[in-house]
Amino acid sequence: MLEVDGLSVSYGGVTALDGVxxxxxxxxxxxxxxxxxxxxxxxxxxxxxxxxxxxxxxxxGGRLLNGMSPEAxxxxxxxMVPEGGGIIREFTVDENLRLAHxxxxxxxxxxxxxxxxxxxxxxxxxxxHLPANSLSGGERQMLAVGRALMSRxxxxxxxxxxxxxxxxxxxxxxxxxxxxxxxxxxxxxLVEQNARSALSIANEAVLLSSGRTxxxxxxxxxxxxxxxxxxxLGY
Amino acid sequence: MNYFFxxxxxxVAAGMIYAALAMALVLVWRATxxxxxxxxxxxxxxTYIALAVIQLTGNYWFGFIAALAxxxxxxxxxxxxxxxxxxxxxxxNAVILTLGLLLILEAVVPMIWGAQxxxxxxxxxxxxxxxxxxxxxxxxxxxxxVGVVLLVMVALLVLFRFTGLGLSMRAAAFAPEIARxxxxxxxxxxTFGWGLATMAGALAGLLVAPSLLLYPNNMDAILVYGFTAAxxxxxxxxxxxxxxxxxxxLALSFIGGYLGPDLETAGAxxxxxxxxxxxxxxxxxxxxxxxx
Numbered sequence: 001m002l003e004v005d006g007l008s009v010s011y012g013g014v015t016a017l018d019g020v021x022x023x024x025x026x027x028x029x030x031x032x033x034x035x036x037x038x039x040x041x042x043x044x045x046x047x048x049x050x051x052x053x054x055x056x057x058x059x060x061g062g063r064l065l066n067g068m069s070p071e072a073x074x075x076x077x078x079x080m081v082p083e084g085g086g087i088i089r090e091f092t093v094d095e096n097l098r099l100a101h102x103x104x105x106x107x108x109x110x111x112x113x114x115x116x117x118x119x120x121x122x123x124x125x126x127x128x129h130l131p132a133n134s135l136s137g138g139e140r141q142m143l144a145v146g147r148a149l150m151s152r153x154x155x156x157x158x159x160x161x162x163x164x165x166x167x168x169x170x171x172x173x174x175x176x177x178x179x180x181x182x183x184x185x186x187x188x189x190l191v192e193q194n195a196r197s198a199l200s201i202a203n204e205a206v207l208l209s210s211g212r213t214x215x216x217x218x219x220x221x222x223x224x225x226x227x228x229x230x231x232x233l234g235y
Numbered sequence: 236m237n238y239f240f241x242x243x244x245x246x247v248a249a250g251m252i253y254a255a256l257a258m259a260l261v262l263v264w265r266a267t268x269x270x271x272x273x274x275x276x277x278x279x280x281x282t283y284i285a286l287a288v289i290q291l292t293g294n295y296w297f298g299f300i301a302a303l304a305x306x307x308x309x310x311x312x313x314x315x316x317x318x319x320x321x322x323x324x325x326x327x328n329a330v331i332l333t334l335g336l337l338l339i340l341e342a343v344v345p346m347i348w349g350a351q352x353x354x355x356x357x358x359x360x361x362x363x364x365x366x367x368x369x370x371x372x373x374x375x376x377x378x379x380x381v382g383v384v385l386l387v388m389v390a391l392l393v394l395f396r397f398t399g400l401g402l403s404m405r406a407a408a409f410a411p412e413i414a415r416x417x418x419x420x421x422x423x424x425x426t427f428g429w430g431l432a433t434m435a436g437a438l439a440g441l442l443v444a445p446s447l448l449l450y451p452n453n454m455d456a457i458l459v460y461g462f463t464a465a466x467x468x469x470x471x472x473x474x475x476x477x478x479x480x481x482x483x484x485l486a487l488s489f490i491g492g493y494l495g496p497d498l499e500t501a502g503a504x505x506x507x508x509x510x511x512x513x514x515x516x517x518x519x520x521x522x523x524x525x526x527x
Contacts, residue, residue, distance in 0.1 A: 048416060070415040079416075086413045088406060099406050102399045103418035151418060 001026055002047070002078075002155060002189070007056035008211075009042050016042040018211035019056065024155065029181050029188040031202035031219060033195045035232060039211040040191040041083060044157045047189070048080040049073045060155070075103060079153030083160045085144030089133035093124055093143055096132050100150035109152075117146040120176075138169035145176065155187045156180075162194045170194065174201050195233050199223045207232055241372040242492040243485065248377040250484020251384040252442045256454075256461030257468065257476035258388065259436035264470045265408040266428030267318055269329040273336035275458030277313070277433050278440030280340050281305040282449055283348050285441060286355060295358045302437045310433025314426045345451045355444035380442050387438060388477055391431075395473070404428055456500055460487065463507040469517025478518070 002024040009017040017039040024030050032040050045051045047058050049070040058065040065073055070080075079100075087096050097117060101110045118125040121142045127135060135143060141161050148156055158177065162170040178201040181188050192198035199205060202219040209232050215222060222228065256274060263271045271277075281302040289298035313336060321328040359375035395401035406414040407424040415421050443457055464483040468475020483503065490502040510517070 050412065050416075070412075071418050071420050074416065074418040082413065082416065086410070086416065088410050088413060090405070090409050091402075095402060098399070099402055099414070099419065100417040102403055103420075147417070 002058070002060050002187070004043070004047065005057045005059075007043070007046060007058065008054045009039075009046050009051055010054050011051075016211055017046065017053075020208065020211070020213050021056075022206050022213065022216065024187055024189050025204075026154070026187050027181065027185050028203035029177065029190055029201055029219075030204040030206065031195075031198040032189065032191045032206045032208060033193075033198060033222075033233065034208035034214075035234065036193065037210075038208040038232075040193075040208055041159055042211075043208070044080060044159050044189065044191050047073075048078065048157055050080075071103070074151055074153070077152070077154040078157065079148040079151045079155070080157040081144045081148050081159060081161065083163060085140045085161075087132045087135075087140050087143050087147070089131070091132055092129050093132055093135070094128045096143060097124075097147050097150050100147045104152070113150050113152065117149055120149075120180075121146050137165050138172065141165065141169075141173055142176070145173075145180075149180070153186075155189065157189045157191075159191050160193060161190070162192060162197055170197050174198075177201060195229075238492065242488045244373050244377070246485035246488030247481060248373070248380050248484070249488060250464075250481040251381050252439050252480075253457065253460045253464045253483045254477045254480025255384050255387065255435050255439035255442065256457055257464035257480045258391070258473060259432040259434075259439065260462060260465040261468070261470060261473055261476045262391075262428055262432035262435065264465070266404070266425045266432070267314070267322065267329070268326060269318060269333065270462070270470075271313075271333045271432070272330065272458070273313070273333045273340060274433070274436045274461070275454030276337040276340040276452075277306070277309050278436040278443075278457075279449075279451065279454045280344055281309060281433075281437035282355065282440035282444050283344055285437075286353065286444075286449060287348070289356060295356055299358070299441060302441050303434050306434040306437030307430040309430075310436075311426045311430040313433070314429035318429070319422075319425075341451045350451055352448050352450045355449045357445035361445055376445060383438065384442070387435060388473065391435075391473055456503075459500065459507075460503050463503050463510070466507060466517060467510055472517070475517055 004020060004022045007017055007020045008015065020043060032043060034040050042051065046053050049065065049068050053066065060076060060078060063076065097114060098110065101113055123139055124143055124146060132143060161173050165173065174197050177188060177190065180186050190198050190202060199219050199222060205217055205219040205222040206213060207215040207222065207228060214232060215228055256278065259274050260271060263269055284305045285298035285302035288301040289295055317332050317336060318329050321332060357376045359379050361374045361376045363370045363372050363374055395405060403419045404424050406419055407421040411421045439457065439461065440454060443454065447453055460483050464479035465476055467482060468479035486506060487499045487502055491499045
């Protein structure tokens with residue numbers, strides 16, 4: 001269980017996150033929705049250790065994450081996929097994947113982890129030794145998710161995986177995330193502006209606006225609350 | 236023709252030394268996007284340490300190893316102790332600090348060892364080889380210079396291309412934030428990168444001293460040559476550093492040989508200005524912006 005309690009983050013006096021609390025169970029998908037500037041990315045970045053909170057706590061399995069570096073947080077089983085995937089363009093697909101496993105220092109497991117990702121994304125297997133910048137947007141997102149799995153994380157933090165992708169590719173990505181969560185028992189925190197896609201696979205949903213939690217519901221319930229949609233998501 | 240041949244060979248030998256220093260500058264640049272103006276002074280310092288160890292033990296190789304080890308430590312300390320504190324500030328801050336380090340080293344070294352010009356031993360003869368009646372304008376030390384720099388270049392290439400450590404170091408250089416999210420301990424690798432760079436610089440210092448002698452600013456001109464070589468190679472490319480170093484060695488050898496040795500430094504600066512005007516990204520870098 002990931003527990004976020006009263007988390008506040010400011011960037012040079014501007015408050016991006018203002019006392020947000022939420023619980024992410026050890027399985028299932030939790031969608032964090034909200035308009036641009038609601039603080040979704042800040043929330044995910046604070047959990048991953050990339051930004052320091054001004055107040056509040058983040059803990060995972062009872063362990064306090066405040067003050068831990070991103071490289072330490074990945075070692076306790078939380079892996080973040082930044083917006084756009086954050087693949088290293090100068091590297092090949094294979095190098096991108098290997099890099100995420102290096103800290104485990106386990107060559108036998110590296111081979112196994114690579115095989116698992118290749119089986120999950122056969123498209124990547126075919127492009128394994130090509131430079132990552134030759135991939136399409138959808139392939140990059142798959143590489144990013146596959147790379148997050150290389151660290152054998154139990155909790156995936158995904159920042160807008162649908163951004164800039166065609167509708168067909170978005171549904172493929174969402175289906176993949178859903179399968180990963182269902183089959184491998186992974187817990188996923190899915191930050192999305194594309195609320196419909198996210199709610200189609202999420203179990204729980206949290207709606208953020210101006211750095212505060214506006215609603216926290218079962219995903220199926222939020223999907224039918226028209227006032228909230230009109231007010232915050234602009235549909 | 237024979238004179239041209241001589242100038243070519245001496246140019247190659249000198250070029251390998253510039254390549255070693257250029258390599259040091261490239262490694263630092265790749266790791267932290269800082270031009271380390273103290274690179275020459277750090278190499279001078281490690282060469283003094285080598286001389287002290289050689290005088291103490293009577294064995295050149297102990298001094299050689301001591302210089303490389305001292306380079307590793309000095310580079311790591313400079314990164315951790317100085318550059319780390321300004322890594323989030325404007326890039327100029329770090330550059331000014333390396334200039335400060337240059338001044339400190341060039342002031343502290345003569346306080347410890349004196350400012351007089353000293354001779355520095357070479358492990359092999361520095362005079363030309365005689366085959367029958369003919370002199371070949373290459374000394375055994377020249378061959379050693381070329382060999383040892385090539386060896387270091389190959390070792391670095393293997394490190395960066397074929398090892399997990401090298402992969403992590405490249406990731407830390409190209410995309411530090413992403414690397415951290417993937418569990419790479421970026422801070423440690425930057426420290427190691429500076430250490431490795433200063434080790435390459437220490438090698439250049441050891442190879443310069445037998446012919447150019449050792450004194451507190453004996454590396455100043457070599458830094459200019461090495462920097463020009465690094466820029467020629469694109470500042471980002473280890474192979475570029477090697478080719479740039481060789482090109483500088485040859486160019487300066489021809490300038491010195493045909494136009495007069497006084498013009499060598501001016502020639503280096505003219506080459507530097509010409510590169511920056513014609514091809515500022517260097518010859519070996521595919522123009523790529525740095526992303527975070």
